[in-house]
Amino acid sequence: MNSPLTAKQITDYQRDGYVIVPALFSREEIDKLFEVARSDAAISDNSYDVRDESGKRSKLALWFTPGDDIYGLLTRSERMVGAVDALLGGSAPVCHFHSKLMQKEPFVGGAWEWHQDYGYWYKNEFLFPDQMASVMVAITEATRENGCLQVIRGSHKMGRVEHGKTGEQVGASIRYVSLALDVMDLVYVELKPGDALFFHSNLLHRSDANVSPVSRWSLISCYNRQSNKPFNEASSSCITPLEVVPDGSLLAASAAGMAKGADFLTKEGDVTLREE
Structure with a gap:
């Protein structure tokens, strides 16, 4: 499978636990996605608030199976899946x-506590964090003022850190976060619309509240190798090989929102194991 990543970008990911790919998606593609998302009744009906310790709230909608809607066409695009395939350990199909x-x-818009994605996914009994990664695609500009993601460079090499409940969220041990910040760099990941952040499942990350007059919207897709079978996960999406679509599909297809009956996660379905 073709990958848009250079050898240097793959090396940077392995060293730092993340890599930023500028303009992975064009402004035309992102504008189309944003237009659909803002008027998508299924997204609106299945979005819920998650509060931070101060009471501010971020809204999210989460689903498992990627379809032929505009989000699924992005998630299943050759450039996305090819890049993930180049970054994940192992050789089984990407799911x-x-x-x-x-x-x-x-x-x-509220803050998110320091955490690792695998800090949650460990509870789903995935065994191999190197075979899991997330990709954040900026839909609107992400800045320090509107609460862009912050990461601790190289923290994925620490392995999994203990996590505990903090309000409606689950956060990493503040002791280990403090130790990590003593020896590793804190990076503010400011992104333009269409930029993509690929990051390891054990990378420590957080975000501040949005104190600006500008929204911060992003689409985050999480991937797994088929060989990394979970032992405590109801959805089979994570072990179902993706049907990859050509990169031009997002613009070529009729703009469409999420279909009714999509397998959304409800807040009662335990968002604390799924967050970004």
Whole structure:
């Protein structure tokens, strides 16, 4: 499978636990996605709030099986799957664990605590974190003011850190976060629409509340190798090989939102194991 990543980008990911790919998606593609997402009744009906310790709230919708809607065409695009395939350990087919549309609105969008994605996914009994990764595609600009992602460079090499409940979220041990910050760099991941952040499942990351008048929206797709079978996960999406679509599909297809009956996660389905 073709990958848009250079050898240097793959090396950077292995060393730092993340890599930023500028303009992985064109402005035309992102504008089309944003237009559909803002008026998507299924997304709106299945979005819910997750509050931070101060009471501010971020809104998200999460689903498992990628379809032929505009989100699925992005998630299954050759450039996305090819890049993930180049970054994950192992050689089994790439599968889709879940995707989520993150909506951090002006002034009310809340913070996310320091955490690792595998800090949650460990509870789903996936055994191999090197075979899991997330990709954040910026739909709107992400800045320090509107609560862009922050990462600790190289923290994926620490392995899994213990996590505990913090309000409606699950956060990493603050002791280990403090130790990591003593010896590793804190990076603010500011992105333009269409930029993509690929990051390891054990990379420590967080975000501040949105204190700006500008929304921060992003689509985050999480991937897994088929060989990394979970022992405590109801959805089979994470071990179902993806049907990859050509990169031109997102613009060529009729703009379509999420189909009714999509397998969304409800808040009662335990968002604390799924967050970004």
